[in-house]
Amino acid sequence: MNTVVKIENLVKRYKELVAVDHMNLAIEQGEIFGLLGPNGSGKSTIINCLLSLTSYDKGEITVFGEKMRADNYSVKGRIGVVLQNVAVFDELTVYENIDYFCSLYIKDKAKRKELVKEAIAFVGLEDFVKFYPKKLSGGLLRRLNIACGIAHKPELIIFDEPTVAVDPQSRNKILEGIQELNRQGATVIYTSHYMEEVEQICSRIAIIDKGQLVATGTKEELKSMIQTGETIRVEVPEMTDEVLFGLEKLSHVLSVEYNEGLATIKCSGGRHNVLHVLEYLNNTETSFGRVFAEQPTLNDVFLEITGKELRDEVQ
Amino acid sequence: MKTVFKIAKKALPAASIYFCIFCGLMIAFTFLAGKDQEKNFQATKLDILLEDKDNSVLSEALTEYLGKENEVSEDFNRELVSELIFNGVSDYVVYIEDGFEEKFLSGEQGGLERQSIRANVAFLDEKIELFFRYVRAELALGKTTEEACKAVLLNCEKQAKTVVTSDKGQSMLSPGYYFFTYISYILPAILIMVLGPIMNAYYKKEIKMRTDCGKLSTRKQNIAIVSGIAAVAMMLWGLLMIMGVCIYGRDFTVSTYLCGMFNSFLFLLVSVAISVLIGVLVRGGDALNGASNLIGMGMAFMCGVFVPSEMLPDGVNKFAEFLPASWYMKNVRMLYETDNMADVIGEYLGNCGVIAIFAVAIFCIFLVFVKRKRVV
Structure with missing residues (x-):
């Protein structure tokens, strides 16, 4: 198996707070890799470091065998990103939004048109192509966000809590979509604090708490740890x-x-x-x-590993 | 760039309201000012009928005095006076009786009869009284009647240059002056409304993060945004310039128009810099609308666009020196108050330089804010 993402000894500090503390991770090709952790555990910071959206204090990140840097556009072209907060232009329609984000990767207009149509069909937004984001429900908006991230058919797709505040039907559609993308060959990194989602779709899971990797393995391996x-x-x-x-x-x-x-x-x-x-x-x-x-469920694993005490959120 | 246009298009309805209202006002102001006040102004000469029975030094001096600014007719026929007055041929009648000078010198009243036909020529009474006061003043200095009259008539020739101002104190200049003046309000106001949403959209944290994940380099992204913004700004400026030629084409001389155009182009750069800076600092349509009004109107008021700077307190005028519109307005005034541009070209270019420095400085501040926003 090829290692798609390799994170070695990653440290990220926000002044006194250590958001990521000597993190080591290896994500293999074809996996749906779950990053599981409570709010403020450092999941999104790891993703931001991985995408070179933020600098880090120590460590090295390799993606597709190349060192990840902000200007490594060839690697960026192979990655699809669905960020936690919906990132779409309010002034553009559903179609125009997907087309814009696809244009960040694909120059050829004809090819882009095809890819945009496929993405629209994939997330089931065919009836809303001319709608502006403000007219869409939370679930549809999340699906639009996903379409914008996957339209260029990336090899590695990063989903950062894509199901926050969506209805069960939309959540199910999103999870099925992610599994389908994985079947089509994409490696997926999925961050969430919803145990059942991670348990449902991820082939390997890393549990993160207070910026540290506390456990990693398949569901069965994790369950056997408790x-x-x-x-x-x-x-x-x-x-x-x-x-x-x-x-x-x-x-x-x-x-x-x-x-x-x-x-x-x-x-x-x-x-x-x-x-x-x-x-x-x-x-x-x-x-x-x-x-x-x-x-035992992943919830049992999570609670036993990370403890039951309430966490103060640190963003 | 296509996306920039799409976002700009969404902001057009709000911006076009500004455009229409202010273009309408500009045209209205210009035509009203041009027709009713400026073009129609001329020194009015009254038709005076005068009968001089005294034929003294003083009476002749008075006749000469009145004749300097009026049409004086001594072809006096008492029988025709009523008819001339009735037909509006004469505005004022003066009868100088025999012994008028003697009475005047002895301090007695009388010897002079006046008849105003219309109320609006009553000022001539005051003018005659003024003449008498001057003569008395000269006599008091020990001059003879002849010397005194001579001195008064000589003084009357030294007329001060009259600058005609409206009730607001604004210099009554060519209609083109108003065109270039109002541009300093329209440009920042509309550009904040149009470019603000573009910057809002592109520099929204989520969008910026998302586009930074893409394969397109930051440089290429910036080129696309800058090209779009430049195109939108140039389109607006081009539209205004074409509009100017269409409406005031006859009024412009080539040098006035070209210098005005260059001046307004530099102000366009300042307006773009202000708009993009506001676009990254202020979020949301309502807030941008507020900023557009505050900056557009505030700067226009302080820099003498709506209210002439002569009427503003010194403190405001001094503060206005730190605003680009005041330097722009200096050039606009210069264009219309100077007969020969070559005489003031140095000052004009100096002002242009200051406007350009403002544009660069504001753009640098914008870059600092953008760089700060880039860090997640």
Whole structure:
């Protein structure tokens, strides 16, 4: 596999604040690479450094094997960018906006016309080509923003929180679109703080907190990094302390919580955990209702790795 | 460049309102001023009927005095007076009776009868009284009647140069003067309205970041923006110049028009620099509209476009020296107050240099702000 983006020892400071702290990342060709982190964790700063939109204090960034610089236009031509804030001209129509941003990469008018049409069809804005951005809903505006970023068919596409403040339908359309672009051969970098989105589309994920890379790997690899393997929830109308202690002593059980008729049992890996729990309840003649078993989510991983305390946003 | 035009096109309705209103006013002011005040002004000569029965030194001196600025007819026929007055042939009648000089010298009243036909010639009464006061003053110095009359008549010949001003104090010059004067208001006002949104759009943080991600170099992007802005500004200036020729073509001499054109071109550069600077500092249509009014009108008022600088306090005039429009206006006045441009060409070019320095200085300030905005 070819490494498309390589970030080595990247440090970016805003006066006293260290926004990116000795970051190392390697993104391979064909991946949908997720940058996951709470607000103010440094995701957008990494993207800005990667695109040479801002200078950095230390480190090196290589894209397509070339050192990334503000004047490396050949590399910039192979990158598509969908920034966090919608970047379109209010004075231009949907078509004119896509055409303008495509013209930053493609000079040939005929070719550009074709690409613009394809981009419009890709994001489903065919009925809005003559609309001005102010007439578009939040979801349509995000789709326009995406069309402006991908019209020139880039090999590497960077999506910086593209689904902020959009309705579920538009979000789904956007996520499907990103997967489709990846199937067509584009390498994607996707930043978000929505766990379910990252879990849904990313093949590899980096979790960032306070400017540092705290974990990286596939979903499965990340999930295996945390203690919680499986969470079992059992409806138990009444439970004695004796039964509660008994459950905690079962093999692979990490913790048991009982609250308002619901027992939550967290297990650390192991097999047939549900069977063992239900067998114990039967043996102790404890009546129970519905049973739910869940594998750990990225949310569990994220919270376990980054902690549950609230963060102050730093932009 | 195409995008620049598209953005400019969106700003055209607001700008064209300015353009139409002020072009209309300019034309109206020019024609009103030209017809009613300037062109129609001439020293009025009254027709005076005079009968001199005294034939003294004083009576003859008075006749000569009145004859300097009026048509005096001594072909006096008392029977025809009423008819001449009725038909409007004569405006004023003077009867100098026998013994008039003697009475005057002895300080007695009488010996002189006057008849004003119309109220607006009553000033002639005052003029005659003035003549008597002067003669008395000369006599008081010990002069003889003859010497006194001579001295008064001599003084009357030394007439001060009269500069006719309107009720506002504005010099009544050629209509073309108004054309070039109002340009100093129209140019910055319209350009802020048109170029401001272009700069707003291109230097919006998100757009700037996004375009900086593109394959097109910053230099090429800037060339495209500058070309677009230059084209828009030149189109506006060209339109105004053509309009000037069409409306005031007869009024312009070649040298006046060419010098005025060059002067206004330099002011165009200043206006463009101001507009692009405002475009990166002020965001939004309403704010730009406000800035356009504030800068356009403020500068015009302080630099003597609407109110003549002679009527403004010294402090304002001194402050206006730091505004480019005041140097532009100096040149405009010079063009229309000077018979021969060659005599003042040095001063004219000096003023042009100051305007050019203003343009460069404001553009440098703009570049500083743009550079600061470039850092994310």
